[in-house]
Amino acid sequence: MENAKKAENKASTNGKPAACLEPCPIERGMRIIGGKWKASILWHLKDEPVRFNDLCRQLGGASKKMVDQRLKEMEQYGLVNRNVLSTRPIAVNYEITDFGRSALCVLEKLRDWTEEYGV
Numbered sequence: 001m002e003n004a005k006k007a008e009n010k011a012s013t014n015g016k017p018a019a020c021l022e023p024c025p026i027e028r029g030m031r032i033i034g035g036k037w038k039a040s041i042l043w044h045l046k047d048e049p050v051r052f053n054d055l056c057r058q059l060g061g062a063s064k065k066m067v068d069q070r071l072k073e074m075e076q077y078g079l080v081n082r083n084v085l086s087t088r089p090i091a092v093n094y095e096i097t098d099f100g101r102s103a104l105c106v107l108e109k110l111r112d113w114t115e116e117y118g119v
Contacts, residue, residue: 041080078100
């Protein structure tokens with residue numbers, strides 16, 4: 001117990017906790033599913049693959065450029081898969097991966113929280 005307090009004191013400055021050198025788990029998670037439109041994109045993909053243009057229409061206020069950027073980020077993290085349906089004209093759809101699906105429980109809790117508190 002005393003060793004833990006000594007270690008805690010070494011990690012603080014003037015009685016304040018020292019800054020984290022690495023992002024905490026919440027920050028790491030927010031980097032993956034946070035950010036404008038990412039959660040909405042995951043939510044729209046939860047039931048079936050969706051073509052790019054249909055996804056843009058479902059999101060309403062998001063520009064195609066923004067949706068494209070977010071989908072590329074999400075593909076890099078392994079949240080979604082991009083499938084080319086045809087090359088002329090280009091047609092693609094996106095589907096949620098198992099990793100992306102694992103984030104849906106977090107989004108469901110967020111939805112429940114906002115509904116419960118009316119925010």
